[in-house]
Each structure stands twice: as structure tokens, then as C-alpha cells.
Amino acid sequence: MTSIPHEGGIIENALRMEHKDVGGNLILCYEAGMLELPENWSRLQKLLIQFDEPTSRLYHVNILSSLLLVIVVMWLVGRKQKHSFSFLLRRWVLRKRYWWNHSSKQDYWIYFFNAVLKSFLLVPLFEGSFQVSQIVIRFLVRFNHGDLLNIPSSDAKIILFTFAVFVWDDFLRFFNHWLMHKIPVLWEFHKLHHSARVLTPITLYRAHPVESFFAVLRNSLSLGVALGVFIFIFGSSFSLWTLMGINGFGFLFNLVGANLRHSQIPLGFGAVERILISPIQHQVHHSKDPRHYDKNFGVSLAIWDGLFGSLVFSKDVSKLSYGLTERFRISLWSHYKAPLQSLIERISLQVRLLLSRND
Secondary structure, three states, rough: EEEEEEEEEEEEOOOOOEEEEEEOOEEEEEEEOOOOOOOOHHHHHHOOOOOOOOOOOOOHHHHHHHHHHHHHHHHHHHHOOOOOOOHHHHHHHHHHHHOOHHHHHHHHHHHHHHHHHHHHHHHHHHHHHHHHHHHHHHHHHHHHOOOOOOOOOOOHHHHHHHHHHHHHHHHHHHHHHHHHHHHHHHHHHHHHHHHOOOHHHHHHHOOHHHHHHHHHHHHHHHHHHHHHHEEEEEEEEOOOOOOOOEEHHHHHHHHHOHOOOOOOOOOOHHHHOOEEOHHHHHHHHHOOOOHHHHOOOOOOOOOOHHHOOOOOOHHHHHOOOOOOOOOOOOOHHHHHHHHHHHHHHHHHHHHHHHHHHOO
């Protein structure tokens, strides 16, 4: 039992959080009991082999849905451009150079390294969501004489709140991504992701460890606030609308081509792109064409890019090429080392400037 002191008494919440950090999605499940963390080796196994993890874009259901969408796109493009299905299949899916090149091989190494890092070094950070939720509950109960509201839940309320959680989390993902581009120090770390010359579904995991650290903090804030609010409103016995154990809206988004965001499959959503980010729109985000810099930061929803003036539609682009216009660091070690060197140089410069002012 976790006791939460506050004005007017003590709220005892029977909560247990099971942390699952797979494919960039931190999922918390609250049940009766105490906080438990999976063993490090078990976590590593889940991070390396994600085909049975519903929280991952590499979950086998998501892969199958992506393959179905690829078939549909190949059929439509084949009809429009007079290409045979087999030609597009060899060009987009079965080409060895697509899956085995310098860029993709780096993706595989980073995928492995980050799985090890998350399993053995970032585990203590996973408790952040629990701590944030407790802070939120302590704050909110002050406005209700020290008690939870305990409003009876209903299917409609559960679905509405689940959608609100999805929107809240998506905004934080957008804003975190926006900051990674707009703050020079953070961009140095995010460059690793944009250095990919070829986009494959594994490119999703192409992230500097420092960026992974910020992603964990963002997840802790997102889920901690959402679950704290949920507990305050509905009490300690609650549930979200889930599919395969995760937010239902997030699961549906993964089904409609999330894996194709990092690919060469030209799947657009037409008019729906004002609401949802299509795979082509994210491919535009990776384009090295200066006209596409700092565009389409969104993960699921396009409304944030619309509000920030960074939305570009797939109909406005043609052939894309990826990577950075500069001749970016080639070795994987340099990818990791250079941002840290840049950070140290910036700090040293600021220290020297500060000391010179004091002289």
C-alpha cells in the first residue's frame, strides 16, 4: 500500500506499476500491490525481441498490418504508374541494398546498444511516472478537502479520458521533438536520428542515449500526470480503454501505417493529413531538402504542426532523399561522441566568458 499524505488525512492507493519500455512507449499498469520492476535480463530480451510486445511498433500484428498496407499501395501505384506488382515489390521491399547498407547497419547496432542501455542503466528512471502521479494526486486533493473525487466511471467516460490521455501524450511527444530541433544543444544529439540516409522501420530506434534519456523523462511526465488525474477523478480502481493492453487509440494508430513512417513507401492520407500525420509526411520531416527543414514534427496528430505553422502535406512534395546536407560523422562512435564534445565546448566557452567578466 502506498500512503499519500495530504491536508485532511491520508489516501491509501493500492497501486502497482508494471513498467514496459518498448519501442519508445512507456506503459504503466496499475494493479493492487507494490511497485515491481522486471529483471534486467528479461527487459533486455523484450527490448531485443519485440514481435510479441503489443507496445512496440514491431509487434507482429503491426507488422502484418503494415505489409497489408504496402500491398495496397503497390497495387495503387502500379496502376497509376504502369508498374508491375513484382517490380515494386523488388524495388521497395525485397532489395538487399535497402536492408543492408551503411545506414541500416548502424540502425541495427544502435537498436542493440540502446536496448542494453535501457535495460541496465535507465531502469531507475522508470519510477519517475509513479513519483509524478503521486505529486499530481497530492496537489489535486487539496481542492477537494483532501479526498479523491471517486466519480463513478462509465464506458463513455473511460473512452473520453483515454482519448484525452492519447492527445496529451501526443502533444508532449510533438513538443519534445520540436525542442530537439529548436535548441542547438539538443539538436546535436538529435542529429543522429536524422543522419540516416535510408529509412527502415528500425530507424525509429536510431537515437542517441541522451535523447533516449529525455524520452524517458517525457514519458514519466506524460503518464504520471495523466494517471494522477485519472486516480483523482475515478479513484484507485480504474481502467483505460485498451487494445492488447495499451491505449486503444495508440494501438489503432500503429495499425494504420506507423511502421511505414520510416520507410520508402509513399503512403499519404489525403485530406486526413490535417488531422493525422501520414507516413509520407514523416518522410518529409527526414528530407534533406532545405524547404522541408523543421516540418512535420508530429507523431500521430497533425494538429500541433498546424498550430505551430510547420505542417506540410504529401501532395506538395515529390521525390525525397534523406540524411543531412553536411557530410555527417560516419562512424557510430563519432555519432555518440561528437554531441558530447560539442556540449563540453559550449560549457567551457560559457565558463571562460563568465570568468572574463569577473576579471
